[in-house]
Amino acid sequence: MSMHKSLKDFEKVIRECVKCGVCQAYCPAYLATRREGAVARGKIALAAALLDGGIGLEERLQQDIGMCLMCGSCMHKCPNTVPTHEIVGAIRREITDKQGMSLVGKGVSALLGSRVLMKTLAKSGAFLSPLLFEKIPETSGLRLRFPAPSMKGRTVPKIAFRNLFDRFPEFIEGRADKPVVGFFAGCSITYAYPEIGEAMITVLQRMGYPVFLPKAQQCCGIPALSAGNGRLVDELALANLEAFRKRDVQYIITACASCNGGIGAYRSMKVDSKDLTGKLIDFSVFLQKEGLFEELAGMEKRQDRVKVTYHDPCHLKTQGITREPRELLKALPNVDFVEMENASSCCGLGGTFSVDHYECSRAIGAKKIPGLQESGASLVATACPGCIMQLQDSINHAGLKMKAVHILDLLAAAWR
Amino acid sequence: MDEQVLKELKGIVGQENVFTELTDRITHSYDATQERHLPDVVVYAGSTAEVSSVLKLANRHLVPVLPRGAGSGFTGGSLPVQGGIVLVLTRMDRILEIDMENLTAEVEPGVVTAELQRQVERRGLFYPPDPASKEFCTMGGNVAECAGGPRCVKYGVTRDYVLGLEVVTPTGDIIKTGGRTLKNVVGYDLTRLFVGSEGTLGIVTKILVRLLPKPEAKKTMLVQFETIDGAAKSVSAIIGARIIPATLEFMDAATIACIREASSISLPEECRAVLIIEVDGDKEILDQQVEKILAVIRPFGILATRIAATDTESEEIWQVRRIVSPSLRQMGPDKFNEDIVVPRSRVPDMIRALEKISTDYNVPIVNFGHAGDGNIHVNIMVDLQANGMAEKVEKVLSEVFRTVIDLQGSISGEHGIGTAKAPFLHMELDAATISSLQRIKAAFDPNNILNPGKIFLESSPQRPAEASSR
Numbered sequence: 001m002s003m004h005k006s007l008k009d010f011e012k013v014i015r016e017c018v019k020c021g022v023c024q025a026y027c028p029a030y031l032a033t034r035r036e037g038a039v040a041r042g043k044i045a046l047a048a049a050l051l052d053g054g055i056g057l058e059e060r061l062q063q064d065i066g067m068c069l070m071c072g073s074c075m076h077k078c079p080n081t082v083p084t085h086e087i088v089g090a091i092r093r094e095i096t097d098k099q100g101m102s103l104v105g106k107g108v109s110a111l112l113g114s115r116v117l118m119k120t121l122a123k124s125g126a127f128l129s130p131l132l133f134e135k136i137p138e139t140s141g142l143r144l145r146f147p148a149p150s151m152k153g154r155t156v157p158k159i160a161f162r163n164l165f166d167r168f169p170e171f172i173e174g175r176a177d178k179p180v181v182g183f184f185a186g187c188s189i190t191y192a193y194p195e196i197g198e199a200m201i202t203v204l205q206r207m208g209y210p211v212f213l214p215k216a217q218q219c220c221g222i223p224a225l226s227a228g229n230g231r232l233v234d235e236l237a238l239a240n241l242e243a244f245r246k247r248d249v250q251y252i253i254t255a256c257a258s259c260n261g262g263i264g265a266y267r268s269m270k271v272d273s274k275d276l277t278g279k280l281i282d283f284s285v286f287l288q289k290e291g292l293f294e295e296l297a298g299m300e301k302r303q304d305r306v307k308v309t310y311h312d313p314c315h316l317k318t319q320g321i322t323r324e325p326r327e328l329l330k331a332l333p334n335v336d337f338v339e340m341e342n343a344s345s346c347c348g349l350g351g352t353f354s355v356d357h358y359e360c361s362r363a364i365g366a367k368k369i370p371g372l373q374e375s376g377a378s379l380v381a382t383a384c385p386g387c388i389m390q391l392q393d394s395i396n397h398a399g400l401k402m403k404a405v406h407i408l409d410l411l412a413a414a415w416r
Numbered sequence: 417m418d419e420q421v422l423k424e425l426k427g428i429v430g431q432e433n434v435f436t437e438l439t440d441r442i443t444h445s446y447d448a449t450q451e452r453h454l455p456d457v458v459v460y461a462g463s464t465a466e467v468s469s470v471l472k473l474a475n476r477h478l479v480p481v482l483p484r485g486a487g488s489g490f491t492g493g494s495l496p497v498q499g500g501i502v503l504v505l506t507r508m509d510r511i512l513e514i515d516m517e518n519l520t521a522e523v524e525p526g527v528v529t530a531e532l533q534r535q536v537e538r539r540g541l542f543y544p545p546d547p548a549s550k551e552f553c554t555m556g557g558n559v560a561e562c563a564g565g566p567r568c569v570k571y572g573v574t575r576d577y578v579l580g581l582e583v584v585t586p587t588g589d590i591i592k593t594g595g596r597t598l599k600n601v602v603g604y605d606l607t608r609l610f611v612g613s614e615g616t617l618g619i620v621t622k623i624l625v626r627l628l629p630k631p632e633a634k635k636t637m638l639v640q641f642e643t644i645d646g647a648a649k650s651v652s653a654i655i656g657a658r659i660i661p662a663t664l665e666f667m668d669a670a671t672i673a674c675i676r677e678a679s680s681i682s683l684p685e686e687c688r689a690v691l692i693i694e695v696d697g698d699k700e701i702l703d704q705q706v707e708k709i710l711a712v713i714r715p716f717g718i719l720a721t722r723i724a725a726t727d728t729e730s731e732e733i734w735q736v737r738r739i740v741s742p743s744l745r746q747m748g749p750d751k752f753n754e755d756i757v758v759p760r761s762r763v764p765d766m767i768r769a770l771e772k773i774s775t776d777y778n779v780p781i782v783n784f785g786h787a788g789d790g791n792i793h794v795n796i797m798v799d800l801q802a803n804g805m806a807e808k809v810e811k812v813l814s815e816v817f818r819t820v821i822d823l824q825g826s827i828s829g830e831h832g833i834g835t836a837k838a839p840f841l842h843m844e845l846d847a848a849t850i851s852s853l854q855r856i857k858a859a860f861d862p863n864n865i866l867n868p869g870k871i872f873l874e875s876s877p878q879r880p881a882e883a884s885s886r
């Protein structure tokens with residue numbers, strides 16, 4: 001039996017959508033297309049019709065259900081907090097269950113578990129050097145996010161020669177009076193941006209915390225969730241639970257907003273995930289809790305400060321984590337923080353969305369540009385590697401000189 | 417739908433803007449009333465010429481056409497109750513001009529209200545109409561429903577800002593009404609006729625609005641009262657003192673009970689009514705105005721007053737107002753939201769009558785809204801699954817509307833008639849008046865193809881034969 005909720009399980013919340021249309025103002029898929037089929041309300045109407053038997057999984061329905069970044073922006077502002085992203089996930093699983101991977105995960109599923117195909121793709125020189133790509137587990141979301149050679153012109157992360165697991169042991173000693181903290185690094189940080197992970201571990205070490213970085217940790221599962229591959233999410237969730245049970249840790253920290261959302265999504269699965277989800281904490285919230293902001297604010301401001309603005313990753317914004325990252329940036333001695341317009345609008349990456357809908361994904365990303373430009377900042381900092389990559393892609397297409405970075409990059413630089 | 421019609425539609429707007437799948441029909445079958453009626457085909461228009469061609473085609477084949485903006489209407493205005501073509505205008509979303517010298521803006525109908533406001537405010541200007549749906553409703557929908565909002569007490573409604581329109585008539589003619597000048601008496605005032613016509617007389621394709629200079633600053637306060645009468649008398653006293661606040665919102669005891677837990681500002685049991693008052697204008701005069709307001713309302717049983725000193729504190733006050741809607745659900749799963757309006761001085765009478773109706777029928781009625789202009793949002797909270805509830809609600813509604821008319825009010829202040837209030841139209845308008853309206857409709861729309869079945873119950877004709885063949 002699947003550990004996931006089925007569409008039927010959502011029946012009650014589906015009926016709670018009052019069709020007010022508020023989600024139109026916040027749904028990135030709608031704002032890029034202004035088509036009712038793309039907005040949360042439209043998807044809920046389809047979900048209700050599916051439940052009533054008024055419609056089957058017709059092709060157009062699959063396309064509309066595909067038009068979702070699973071960002072949760074709609075639920076965040078919905079007067080009745082209808083969880084459209086979870087409902088979309090359930091419909092996508094239904095689609096994959098009934099007819100195998102479909103339009104939703106087109107091309108994506110075929111790659112899963114198929115080493116041969118993976119190699120061929122990699123060899124075609126699509127964008128990754130085959131040797132390095134092989135180091136990424138087959139279940140990793142990175143393979144779901146960037147599988148296709150068809151994404152011409154897309155800025156993709158280079159796969160690091162030495163990944164995070166090559167750089168650190170599984171257990172990093174700390175002070176005896178400090179509790180052990182776990183670090184859930186996630187695929188993007190581990191393989192594409194290990195320097196962000198390095199910064200995280202360095203910060204924790206500096207503060208005296210022993211760090212547990214279990215190498216058995218897997219992808220959080222968000223790309224698989226987005227592709228409707230429930231079976232794979234089950235597998236990953238169980239493996240991650242197992243990996244972190246190996247040691248008694250007080251917190252499990254993430255530095256990737258998507259991973260935080262992905263692990264958090266285990267809460268709505270039919271499995272007891274408290275050992276993991278009960279300890280889950282975003283790095284900025286953790287650092288504030290532990291008093292690091294005051295220490296930073298006490299440091300002498302640098303002469304050569306850079307102007308930095310902040311982009312809200314959907315997976316933090318929807319949990320109400322918007323203050324902490326900004327306060328951290330404001331506290332940094334090497335940063336001049338400026339707010340920008342549309343800071344909280346989605347970057348457009350959205351799980352596997354940009355694979356199937358690169359054009360729309362780009363259109364959503366382009367909406368960030370005026371705000372970025374007007375802010376006058378030279379860097380845009382954020383708290384999610386996925387956003388960094390997508391923002392950089394949008395910036396490059398617009399021909400701006402800005403750079404997208406992780407807050408931890410700046411924190412590490414402050415101490416250098 | 418007739419293959420020929422579909423073919424011609426594709427010829428007009430392009431294949432990619434014509435949608436016929438069941439999925440598309442379902443996602444364009446509702447608005448905020450939650451009623452559901454499937455259209456036969458969904459068309460996304462891109463220009464005035466396209467709209468005109470679609471209407472001409474519809475006249476030839478006698479197919480109903482339903483203009484649709486954001487589908488946020490509360491009275492079913494965009495619903496295809498007789499099937500036909502849902503014509504969506506969200507693609508036509510350009511702000512064509514912001515004229516800094518003459519203080520006007522020209523927009524296409526698909527522009528979202530708040531987006532226009534942001535763009536003009538950047539230039540130091542101001543477009544006041546502020547429906548609560550402004551972040552997603554369209555200017556075309558606002559014109560069609562003559563939308564209003566909290567700021568209307570001082571600034572008026574959509575009607576007061578529309579200078580001119582480009583309209584495609586139901587027969588497909590493109591006409592222009594009004595113009596760029598504030599004064600204009602040439603011919604009948606068609607602009608006013610089209611504003612509030614609920615998409616039954618023509619499709620608006622361009623809108624020229626007048627703008628104001630943006631007020632320099634604003635100041636918000638929240639006042640708690642011992643009685644609803646005290647709050648109502650305060651409203652009269654403020655206006656009587658010749659102060660017109662930008663907004664004057666009230667909440668009754670039932671509303672306060674709903675939000676007590678969620679509110680970040682403490683609202684004790686003794687608090688039976690709340691006024692949220694905002695004044696705007698030049699910085700120097702704001703403090704004076706606040707002082708003056710506090711002085712005139714002092715005699716009316718005030719429990720507590722909070723004056724926002726910063727934007728954040730002002731936000732906190734408005735947040736209290738915003739949690740009202742979502743908090744209502746606890747009172748019952750089904751909500752009947754009526755936007756009645758009575759003369760300002762009759763608000764206390766209306767509230768008392770509503771309290772009585774609520775006890776008589778034993779259904780919770782929650783009231784809040786725009787005290788400054790007498791526009792009350794009456795929310796009847798029920799569970800329609802309960803036995804006999806639907807009939808009971810009918811009776812309650814009739815009684816509410818009858819009271820409104822007795823108090824010389826109107827059964828809709830901003831949401832329109834559509835299908836939702838059509839059965840009650842005759843309570844407010846006599847037969848001769850209704851007949852005049854119908855003659856105007858027939859003059860513009862001889863074949864009754866534009867948004868049929870709305871406003872007038874009587875006029876819902878049989879669905880044209882051509883349209884029902886799928």
Ligand SMILES: Cc1cc2nc3c(=O)[nH]c(=O)nc-3n(C[C@H](O)[C@H](O)[C@H](O)COP(=O)(O)OP(=O)(O)OC[C@H]3O[C@@H](n4cnc5c(N)ncnc54)[C@H](O)[C@@H]3O)c2cc1C
Nearest residue numbers: 485486487488489493548554556557560563564615620830
């Ligand atoms: C949460 C919420 C809060 C709201 N708050 C307010 C409020 O404070 N004040 C208020 O007045 N209303 C309010 N409304 C109601 C609604 O938002 C307004 O009536 C709005 O003007 C409708 O705009 P729309 O673009 O959604 O139009 P739709 O719902 O799409 O259409 C409404 C009517 O306009 C017609 N129409 C649309 N576009 C055109 C066009 N270009 N030409 C001709 N006819 C057209 C349609 O046929 C239909 O009859 C609220 C609604 C919601 C859901």
Ligand code: SF4
Nearest residue numbers: 017018020021023078
């Ligand atoms: S905001 Fe929520 S209730 Fe309103 S239409 Fe969207 S999903 Fe439905």
Ligand code: SF4
Nearest residue numbers: 027068069071072074
């Ligand atoms: S999850 Fe994001 S993309 Fe999907 S419907 Fe909600 S707001 Fe739109």
